[in-house]
Each structure stands twice: as C-alpha cells, then as structure tokens.
Amino acid sequence: MTEIPKGGYAARLPQNHPVALYPPYRTSVKRSPQAAPLSFPTTISEETGPVFGHDLLGPKDADLLHNFGPQDQSAIGPRIVVHGRVQDQFGRPVVGALLEVWQANAGGRYRHKKEGYLAPLDPNFGGCGRVITGPDGSYEFRTVLPGPYPWPNGPNDWRPSHIHFSIFGAGFAQRLITQMYFEGDPLIWRCPIVGSIQDKAAVERLIAPLDMERTLPMDARAYRFDITLRGRRQTMFENRMEGL
Amino acid sequence: MTDHPETASQTAGPYVHIGCTPNFAGIHGVYPEDLGARMITGDATGERITLIGQIFDGTGTPLRDAMIEAWQADANGLYAGQEGADPHFSGFGRCPCDAEDGSFRFETIKPGTVAWPSGGTQAPHVNLWIVARGINLGLHTRAYFADAPQNDSDPVLGRIEHSVRAKTLLAQAEGSGVYRFDIHLQGPDETIFFDV
Numbered sequence: 105m106t107e108i109p110k111g112g113y114a115a116r117l118p119q120n121h122p123v124a125l126y127p128p129y130r131t132s133v134k135r136s137p138q139a140a141p142l143s144f145p146t147t148i149s150e151e152t153g154p155v156f157g158h159d160l161l162g163p164k165d166a167d168l169l170h171n172f173g174p175q176d177q178s179a180i181g182p183r184i185v186v187h188g189r190v191q192d193q194f195g196r197p198v199v200g201a202l203l204e205v206w207q208a209n210a211g212g213r214y215r216h217k218k219e220g221y222l223a224p225l226d227p228n229f230g231g232c233g234r235v236i237t238g239p240d241g242s243y244e245f246r247t248v249l250p251g252p253y254p255w256p257n258g259p260n261d262w263r264p265s266h267i268h269f270s271i272f273g274a275g276f277a278q279r280l281i282t283q284m285y286f287e288g289d290p291l292i293w294r295c296p297i298v299g300s301i302q303d304k305a306a307v308e309r310l311i312a313p314l315d316m317e318r319t320l321p322m323d324a325r326a327y328r329f330d331i332t333l334r335g336r337r338q339t340m341f342e343n344r345m346e347g348l
Numbered sequence: 349m350t351d352h353p354e355t356a357s358q359t360a361g362p363y364v365h366i367g368c369t370p371n372f373a374g375i376h377g378v379y380p381e382d383l384g385a386r387m388i389t390g391d392a393t394g395e396r397i398t399l400i401g402q403i404f405d406g407t408g409t410p411l412r413d414a415m416i417e418a419w420q421a422d423a424n425g426l427y428a429g430q431e432g433a434d435p436h437f438s439g440f441g442r443c444p445c446d447a448e449d450g451s452f453r454f455e456t457i458k459p460g461t462v463a464w465p466s467g468g469t470q471a472p473h474v475n476l477w478i479v480a481r482g483i484n485l486g487l488h489t490r491a492y493f494a495d496a497p498q499n500d501s502d503p504v505l506g507r508i509e510h511s512v513r514a515k516t517l518l519a520q521a522e523g524s525g526v527y528r529f530d531i532h533l534q535g536p537d538e539t540i541f542f543d544v
Contacts, residue, residue: 112465116543120354122484129359131482134406135533139513141543144504147465149475149490150544152427153419154384154440162379171378193352204383206367216363216373218413218447230378232370268360268367276419277544281479281486283358297359300484306356332352 111337112146113277114193122300129296130257150277151336156202158236166235168207168247173228180226181210181248183324186267186284186312189241192335197241198278201333204234204270205245212253212263221253246324252291264291264298271331278333286327287313357486360479362413369415369444384417384442387456392436394423394457398526399491399519402450403478406534410450414480417442418454420473425460458493464503471498471505474519478531488542491529494518508540516540 124136164171169179186205190198208214208231211223215231235243252262266283273279285292292298292311301307309332318326365373369382388396399418402410418441421427422434433439434457443452454474461469473490492499499505499518508514516539519527531539 113544116354121357124484126484129482129484132359132484133482134409135411135480135482136406136484137487137538137541138534139538139540141541142504142507143543144507145465146544147470148427148430148462149419149421149470149473150488152429154438155429156383160383165379172375191352193354195352204367206363214363214366215375216366218362230366230370230375232367232375232378234367234379268358268364270360270364270368276475276477277488279417279477279486280355280357281360281364282355283361297484301356301358306353309353310356310358332355334354 112151113275113334113336116334119303120306123302126296126300128258129300132300146275146277151275153272153274153276153278155200155274156236156272160202161234161236166233166245168229168231168233168245171233172230177228179209179229179248181251183246184249185244185246185318185320185324185326186329187242187244187315187318187326188312188329188331190237190243190271190273190331190333191241192273192333194335196335197237197239198273198333199237199239199241200274201237201241202234202272203237203243204232205247205267206232207247207250207267208253210248210251212251223251223253249286257296261296262291262294264289264295269331271333273333275336280333282331283310284329285311287311357484359481359484360415360486362481364413364415364479365444368442372444382442384440387418387438387441387454388436389438390436392422392457393434396525397456397458399454399456399474399529400522400526401452401529401531403445403452403480403531404533408535411445411480412447412450414445414450414478415442416445416452417477418456419475419477420456421459421462423457423460425462427462461498468501468503469498471496471502483533487533488544489531489539490517490542491519491527492517493527494520513538513540
C-alpha cells in the first residue's frame with residue numbers, strides 16, 4: 105500500500121530535545137526506553153486534543169503571589185512577572201493554549217509531601233498557577249523568583265532556579281512539559297537535567313531574559329519566555345504530495 | 349516560511365503534581381478540582397469501562413511519581429471538539445499514579461473506531477502520554493483492547509516490525525468492564541512508544 109503524505113504535524117526533530125538516556129541524570133538510566141520508537145503519520149488521534157476555555161480559570165489562577173494565602177497576604181520573595189508568546193514552528197500564534205506552571209518558593213522549597221528540604225514552606229505560597237493564551241498567543245502570570253535547591257543525584261547537585269511549564273496546544277501531538285530558567289544563573293550549565301539536551305542553542309531557548317521594558321517599577325521585575333510548539337503542515341492538498 | 353525550532357522538553361520532575369494535580373498533592377483551595385479528574389461528565393453513550401495499570405522501570409519497580417494522560421474518542425469514534433461528539437464525555441483524563449503502588453485508573457467509555465488519514469479505520473484505542481522524574485521527553489503510546497476484532501486490520505498495529513512486541517499495546521480484559529494496561533519503560537517487555 106502506498107502511503108500518501110498528509111498535512112499532519114511536522115515530525116519532532118530529536119536535536120531540539122533531550123536524549124532519553126543521559127546517565128549523569130541518574131533516574132533516566134532505568135526509565136529510558138531502549139527500543140526505537142514506532143513512527144507513523146499523525147492521525148486524528150494525535151491532531152485533536154483537549155481544549156480548555158477561559159471559564160476554567162479562577163480570578164487568581166495566574167497570580168501565584170496571592171492564589172494560596174489569605175486575602176490580604178502575599179508570598180515572600182523577589183516579585184516577578186513571567187510573560188511571553190506561544191507560537192508554532194511556522195510562527196503562527198497558538199491561541200487558547202493552556203499553560204500550567206509549578207515551582208518551588210523563594211527558598212527552593214516545594215509544597216509537596218515527598219519533599220523534605222530543610223528550607224521552610226512559605227505559608228502564603230502554594231506554587232501552582234495556570235493561564236490560557238490570548239488571540240495573539242501571549243500569556244502572563246505573576247509569581248516569586250524560585251530559589252535553587254539541592255537534589256539527590258550527584259553528591260552536591262543543585263537545580264538552577266526554574267519554573268515548570270505544562271502546555272496543551274490544539275493537538276495531543278503538541279503536548280509538552282518543559283522548564284524555564286533565568287538569565288545569568290551559573291547553575292544552569294552545571295545541571296545534569298539541562299545537560300540531557302545536547303544542543304546548546306536548544307538550552308539557550310529555555311533561558312528567559314530579564315525584560316526591563318515589561319518590568320513594573322517599584323513592584324516586580326519581568327522575564328520573557330517564548331514557547332514554540334510543533335506545527336501542522338498545510339492540509340490544502342490532502343490527497344496529493346506536497347508541492348504537486 | 350520561517351521555521352522556529354520546537355521548545356525543548358524537560359522532565360516533569362517528582363513534583364509534577366503541584367502544577368497538574370494540586371489537590372492530589374495536598375494543595376487545596378486553588379483549583380476546585382484537578383484537571384482531567386472526570387472523563388464522563390454526564391449521561392454519556394457507550395459501554396463504561398475502567399482502564400487500570402502500572403508503569404514499571406527497567407528493574408520492574410512501579411513508578412510511584414508518574415503522571416499519565418488519556419485522550420480518546422467517544423463511543424461513536426468522535427473526539428471532543430468534533431461535530432457530533434458526545435457532549436457528556438470529555439475524552440481527556442489525567443491520573444497521578446498512586447504514591448504507594450503506582451497504579452493508575454481511568455473511568456471511561458470504550459472508544460469507537462476512528463478514521464485513518466488515507467482511508468480505512470483504526471481499531472478502538474486510548475492515546476496515552478506518560479511523564480515522570482527521569483523521563484526527559486513525554487512518552488506517547490496507545491492502549492488497544494485485546495478482545496477487539498478490529499485489531500487485525502489496524503494500520504498502526506500493522507506497522508510493528510517485531511510482531512512479538514504487538515502485545516505490549518493490548519489491554520487485557522480483567523473481569524467485567526475492567527481492562528489492564530501495564531507499561532514497561534525498558535527491558536524485555538518494553539512497551540512500544542511512538543514518535544508521532
């Protein structure tokens with residue numbers, strides 16, 4: 105049977121992503137598949153995905169400074185705005201993308217029952233937030249700058265300051281979880297989780313620059329983090345080779 | 349046409365629950381309920397089933413910190429958002445694996461067959477996506493139903509070069525309406541993962 109190329113999602117390029125097996129990140133050793141993955145063109149199963157409306161969001165979902173503690177309290181730590189644009193690899197804005205974020209507090213402590221780091225919890229900081237991109241693919245949320253924290257990998261490994269992002273585009277094939285790092289952090293290039301990405305340019309795209317233009321004077325500094333998801337090829341010629 | 353490189357994936361880490369299922373993580377009062385907690389949202393059409401399983405690492409130990417997401421068609425083979433799709437079925441489920449035994453569980457509907465791009469149909473399947481500490485890029489796979497006659501003509505199952513591995517994509521009936529789909533990340537029983 106002859107396979108006819110379709111619109112579908114453009115294939116993921118491995119060089120843009122971390123390798124599955126990266127022994128310096130020790131947990132990857134027994135959690136990485138060894139067999140080659142199975143390839144097939146995306147179908148409706150991968151080209152569709154859950155889509156979430158703005159009615160999902162509560163009024164404080166994008167304000168991690170205030171969405172956990174009592175009404176008149178705020179989290180402790182350097183106050184920041186994180187903003188950016190979600191686009192696909194062809195430069196088209198991804199409208200209505202749900203971004204979920206989570207992070208440690210300013211001292212590097214996560215609010216999680218399995219976390220035992222001696223830095224204290226902040227009673228006014230939960231560490232989760234979510235936002236949906238607007239008509240131009242842009243998003244923005246407020247939080248505190250997370251602190252670095254030690255983790256049981258090598259004998260003295262520290263994660264750089266980071267915010268985790270989970271992103272839903274329009275199709276399940278676009279599903280992505282990543283981490284945002286902060287400009288100038290000397291821990292970035294020492295981190296084995298960052299090191300699982302072999303291409304330096306791909307790492308640099310995860311580092312958010314300080315954005316003084318968007319900074320709120322006397323309030324919060326801003327960082328800009330743009331995100332690129334996989335894109336769909338044109339589907340105009342559904343039954344013909346592209347370019348014919 | 350400008351080509352922008354896709355943003356690199358990174359592991360979800362051990363605390364993925366804080367962001368994706370905060371109520372499960374013990375963070376209450378921020379979101380009324382965790383996203384994907386219910387796939388059946390009303391009087392949905394179709395056969396109710398329970399999909400259960402565990403995710404094992406290369407030593408055979410279940411992962412107790414993984415998160416798994418399901419995306420599937422309704423009983424008529426339509427995905428939420430498609431015209432005519434069942435309004436009482438979201439098609440999307442998200443489950444944090446149990447902190448003790450690593451089990452996951454989806455209360456769902458048996459999906460119908462869905463179209464294949466160049467004609468024909470795909471056998472009923474649930475698309476699954478797995479993230480966890482130690483997994484650098486989320487893993488895509490599918491649960492098919494071992495007792496479905498359509499499996500013989502499924503185009504994806506038909507692509508598997510080593511047919512001995514096909515069984516890793518088959519959920520086995522285990523009592524009435526319950527299907528078990530265990531996932532092995534590595535080793536002799538390694539599940540087939542996709543680079544769709």
